[in-house]
Amino acid sequence: MEQVKILIDLQEVMCQARRLEEEKQKIPLEVADLKSLFEEREATFLAAEQEFETLKQQRREKEREIEEERDKVERAKAKLMSIKTNKEYYAMLKEIEGTRRTNVAREEELLSLLVRYEEAEKRLAERKADLDEVSGKYRERRVDIDARMGTYDDDIGKLDARRRQVASKLDPSLVRRFEMIFERRDGLAVVAARNYSCTGCHMNIAPQLFNLLQREDRIHTCPNCNRVVYYEATEIEAAGE
Ligand SMILES: [Zn+2]
Numbered sequence: 001m002e003q004v005k006i007l008i009d010l011q012e013v014m015c016q017a018r019r020l021e022e023e024k025q026k027i028p029l030e031v032a033d034l035k036s037l038f039e040e041r042e043a044t045f046l047a048a049e050q051e052f053e054t055l056k057q058q059r060r061e062k063e064r065e066i067e068e069e070r071d072k073v074e075r076a077k078a079k080l081m082s083i084k085t086n087k088e089y090y091a092m093l094k095e096i097e098g099t100r101r102t103n104v105a106r107e108e109e110l111l112s113l114l115v116r117y118e119e120a121e122k123r124l125a126e127r128k129a130d131l132d133e134v135s136g137k138y139r140e141r142r143v144d145i146d147a148r149m150g151t152y153d154d155d156i157g158k159l160d161a162r163r164r165q166v167a168s169k170l171d172p173s174l175v176r177r178f179e180m181i182f183e184r185r186d187g188l189a190v191v192a193a194r195n196y197s198c199t200g201c202h203m204n205i206a207p208q209l210f211n212l213l214q215r216e217d218r219i220h221t222c223p224n225c226n227r228v229v230y231y232e233a234t235e236i237e238a239a240g241e
Pocket residue numbers: 198199200201202203222223224225226227
């Protein structure tokens with residue numbers, strides 16, 4: 001029974017580690033809602049920021065164009081003085097007038113751009129406030145969760161060391177076989193055999209095997225589910241002894 005006792009210990013340690021692992025996996029789900037809200041707000045903010053930057057760019061561009069055209073008018077006016085012929089003079093005046101008219105249209109465009117720019121600026125500030133609100137909460141929760149994940153990692157690490165220590169008392173090939181059964185049988189790899197049946201799969205165990213289990217300190221497996229089985233006296237048998 002010595003080996004079986006060690007296997008039972010091993011199973012217990014592996015089960016604890018598996019439970020902790022499962023609990024740890026669930027933790028990030030606790031913030032999934034907050035995370036998606038944060039991502040949504042972040043995307044909205046980024047879109048507002050992009051819109052604002054585009055308008056800022058357009059505004060600068062428009063202001064620059066107007067400035068350039070104004071300079072052009074000023075330069076043309078200065079040139080008027082040195083013009084000798086009437087024909088050239090009127091041509092120049094016409095050109096100045098044309099530039100001025102274009103600039104009036106540009107200034108109107110600039111005005112409507114400014115309205116949109118200011119709206120976008122306001123929207124950006126609102127989106128930023130929304131984002132800050134959620135990201136603050138999200139950050140706090142993340143810190144908390146990281147701490148809890150760290151605790152789980154520590155505990156799992158301790159169990160892992162314990163598992164290696166228990167396993168070192170057994171033949172490595174038995175440990176490998178046991179771990180394989182543990183995975184396939186969902187964490188239940190060593191079970192009692194009672195009343196000629198396996199308590200893992202509830203199938204009958206042939207009397208010959210059952211007798212061996214009672215007598216031998218050897219590892220036997222259930223022919224049906226392959227779990228390691230060990231003899232366990234029923235209450236009636238135990239009372240009779
Ligand atoms: Zn079985």
